[in-house]
Amino acid sequence: MKNLVGACIFGQSGGPTxxxxxxxxxxxIEALEQKNITKVYGAANxxxxxxxxxxxxxxxxDKNELLLLKNTPSSALGSVRYKLKDVKDDETDYKRILExxxxxxxxxxxxxxxxxxxxxxxxxxxxxxxxxxxxxxxxVPKTIDNDLYGTDHCPGYGSAAKYVATTxxxxxxxATVYNNGQVSxxxxxxxxxxxxxxxxxxxxxKGYGPDxxxxxxxxxDVDKFLKQVKEVVDKNNGKCIVALSExxxxxxxxxxxxxxxxxxxxxxxxxxxxxxxxxxxxxxLVKEKIGGKVRAIEFSLMQRCGAHLASKVDVEEAFNxxxxxxxxxxxxxxxxxxVFTRENSxxxxxxxxxxxxxxxxxxxxxxxxxxxxxxxxxxxxEYYEYALPLIQGDCKAPLEDGLPRFAHLKKVLVK
Amino acid sequence: MKNLVGACIFGQSGGPTxxxxxxxxxxxIEALEQKNITKVYGAANxxxxxxxxxxxxxxxxDKNELLLLKNTPSSALGSVRYKLKDVKDDETDYKRILExxxxxxxxxxxxxxxxxxxxxxxxxxxxxxxxxxxxxxxxVPKTIDNDLYGTDHCPGYGSAAKYVATTxxxxxxxATVYNNGQVSxxxxxxxxxxxxxxxxxxxxxKGYGPDxxxxxxxxxDVDKFLKQVKEVVDKNNGKCIVALSExxxxxxxxxxxxxxxxxxxxxxxxxxxxxxxxxxxxxxLVKEKIGGKVRAIEFSLMQRCGAHLASKVDVEEAFNxxxxxxxxxxxxxxxxxxVFTRENSxxxxxxxxxxxxxxxxxxxxxxxxxxxxxxxxxxxxEYYEYALPLIQGDCKAPLEDGLPRFAHLKKVLVK
Numbered sequence: 001m002k003n004l005v006g007a008c009i010f011g012q013s014g015g016p017t018x019x020x021x022x023x024x025x026x027x028x029i030e031a032l033e034q035k036n037i038t039k040v041y042g043a044a045n046x047x048x049x050x051x052x053x054x055x056x057x058x059x060x061x062d063k064n065e066l067l068l069l070k071n072t073p074s075s076a077l078g079s080v081r082y083k084l085k086d087v088k089d090d091e092t093d094y095k096r097i098l099e100x101x102x103x104x105x106x107x108x109x110x111x112x113x114x115x116x117x118x119x120x121x122x123x124x125x126x127x128x129x130x131x132x133x134x135x136x137x138x139x140v141p142k143t144i145d146n147d148l149y150g151t152d153h154c155p156g157y158g159s160a161a162k163y164v165a166t167t168x169x170x171x172x173x174x175a176t177v178y179n180n181g182q183v184s185x186x187x188x189x190x191x192x193x194x195x196x197x198x199x200x201x202x203x204x205x206k207g208y209g210p211d212x213x214x215x216x217x218x219x220x221d222v223d224k225f226l227k228q229v230k231e232v233v234d235k236n237n238g239k240c241i242v243a244l245s246e247x248x249x250x251x252x253x254x255x256x257x258x259x260x261x262x263x264x265x266x267x268x269x270x271x272x273x274x275x276x277x278x279x280x281x282x283x284x285l286v287k288e289k290i291g292g293k294v295r296a297i298e299f300s301l302m303q304r305c306g307a308h309l310a311s312k313v314d315v316e317e318a319f320n321x322x323x324x325x326x327x328x329x330x331x332x333x334x335x336x337x338x339v340f341t342r343e344n345s346x347x348x349x350x351x352x353x354x355x356x357x358x359x360x361x362x363x364x365x366x367x368x369x370x371x372x373x374x375x376x377x378x379x380x381x382e383y384y385e386y387a388l389p390l391i392q393g394d395c396k397a398p399l400e401d402g403l404p405r406f407a408h409l410k411k412v413l414v415k
Numbered sequence: 416m417k418n419l420v421g422a423c424i425f426g427q428s429g430g431p432t433x434x435x436x437x438x439x440x441x442x443x444i445e446a447l448e449q450k451n452i453t454k455v456y457g458a459a460n461x462x463x464x465x466x467x468x469x470x471x472x473x474x475x476x477d478k479n480e481l482l483l484l485k486n487t488p489s490s491a492l493g494s495v496r497y498k499l500k501d502v503k504d505d506e507t508d509y510k511r512i513l514e515x516x517x518x519x520x521x522x523x524x525x526x527x528x529x530x531x532x533x534x535x536x537x538x539x540x541x542x543x544x545x546x547x548x549x550x551x552x553x554x555v556p557k558t559i560d561n562d563l564y565g566t567d568h569c570p571g572y573g574s575a576a577k578y579v580a581t582t583x584x585x586x587x588x589x590a591t592v593y594n595n596g597q598v599s600x601x602x603x604x605x606x607x608x609x610x611x612x613x614x615x616x617x618x619x620x621k622g623y624g625p626d627x628x629x630x631x632x633x634x635x636d637v638d639k640f641l642k643q644v645k646e647v648v649d650k651n652n653g654k655c656i657v658a659l660s661e662x663x664x665x666x667x668x669x670x671x672x673x674x675x676x677x678x679x680x681x682x683x684x685x686x687x688x689x690x691x692x693x694x695x696x697x698x699x700l701v702k703e704k705i706g707g708k709v710r711a712i713e714f715s716l717m718q719r720c721g722a723h724l725a726s727k728v729d730v731e732e733a734f735n736x737x738x739x740x741x742x743x744x745x746x747x748x749x750x751x752x753x754v755f756t757r758e759n760s761x762x763x764x765x766x767x768x769x770x771x772x773x774x775x776x777x778x779x780x781x782x783x784x785x786x787x788x789x790x791x792x793x794x795x796x797e798y799y800e801y802a803l804p805l806i807q808g809d810c811k812a813p814l815e816d817g818l819p820r821f822a823h824l825k826k827v828l829v830k
Contacts, residue, residue: 074592162817169821170717170722173488173821174489174716174720177494178496300710301585301586302582305588388817403577403617403620404584406588
């Protein structure tokens, strides 16, 4: 527990979200106010910016622009996907980081990301502890996947969930407008955890939900899928809406698009992999086996950068997560990640706490089996009670010429 | 010019938009106030509902729910794609419509749609005029394609354009976040006219626009496209964002996906059509010929039903277009379509006027060549001046549980 005096550096890592910059705003605004923090740096492209000694002097930014970061999607400093090697295999990067930290007297390090980024943060933390270099290090969670261990939920999830639920409602109205039916297959992000796809079920609360939902938590059976779609189509005048995770796999552990391509290869003479994602692949299969009009829809990048539809709760929590990281580090905490603990009260309320960062690194939290209704009918009320508080309220950038006014940072490079 | 006394019926036709229901609200609220209109009906699934004698008694709806229609996307009454035969080939449908109109004493008919729907409206109008059945008929324009002749712009376009421009800004921030580049190819609706794809250029005004834009107004050359993408990729560290219309065609008049499949067929032994849309097809081609990370993104149904991002100007104009149709019909006008005329003033202002409906039927308005910059660099300032006023302001459904509260109509069937 040391109250260190020195510079701080903040980096963003992994896939963008609508609110990762809100955490940045929280970190920057709090750090600029802390008297023990002598300089505030933002690393360009996460850990890469530290290795390359490429970072920005945040003290030169306008406060209003820093506040606009709250409603600016993606990662304003640039992001990175870079996995540090184990220190026992290769110490090069670690030595370089120590060198840079010493050169700029960096005594506070904040890193914002998902599982892999927390792994990076954990490795650096352990290395510096071992070297005896004093630096307080706190991870700030973010991921639309919501799969980080030890926190009630992750910043970024609420806004992405709000995008998915709202857009699902709109698509429902659009896709069922004609007398004659259409099968719509909506593909939602989430490689291993189905949290974001589960959010499609929130549209059901309003009467505009998908008929069938497939999460990666459960093995996907192509024949069962076709049977289930056929049942809905027969009952519902050809109309059927399906929501599924990009990461659904068969019981053999193959991604569905791979499995279907493999199966097709054994049956025809082509054998080359189908184009497109799982929704497109299944749409073709439904067209072939059931017939009728079929449309594949991918929420693609929009679901993670649709800041115009951010949840106010999410924006504020992401901001507070950043602030908390700085405050706790200034109180002498290190080697931790900020987590959200939901209070056991009638009104939704969370506490910002700290957890040992190694617990967060590389552990995935899945949707509980007991929350998944049988026969792909959607999610249980436990999920609704969990997710609804996270999508409340609107919070978006002010309009300028009818379009969002995002933050403009000067990004003055530190020489 | 007759001030008729009798019932009115309103129908929605063609693809949904974010504001087609706002026009419905305008028609219903005005019609319920007009003393010459004895009953207000809404046809289920457009002209099909009239032929099937399936329509709703709008007088039984709650006024608040009718007002919520302003922010409810898609077509609340259901839509239809049904082309009336020429009366000289087959009079059956026309006789049936006359029969239904007589049975319910329908003296006002309002039809909301694009080119094809205005063709339907025109044919019915001419038939009833020929029969001497007095009925005032006014078409209400709508289409995200913005391709109707004789009107400055169409209700539905402003909101779809706002969706495209805003989402393009967000995607720009997302797709350029990593140090290493990515080619993103965004597919936007518009079979024959590039108005909606042109809206992607509005993001450039804010510094977040696509590098290259391809409209169906100009023949698409695959080799030129690859060369242009390569140039941007080389200059811009692998980053390139492309916006293109689903309807782009080669100089031989083939859709690009067809043309590429045909070309591939002559070169390999497969010869079957590629899956997916034009963005997916071109993404595969870029991957093969240029390499690197490539992502195809389709705005799909979201661009036309994203009412959460509707333009206030569009919502209000759509509403007023509906009101105007009813008022003008009650003033004795018939055989017309409502059009918008832009006043020649500094402040954006439109007048609601009437045009002979046969002029609107089946004529397409394209983006002027002079507004398209050379080398697919985007649109000129004339386009910006034209389009910016149409995307101003926000107007969306109130939130309930963090999700939009859309209109709930009782839809009481008329027996």
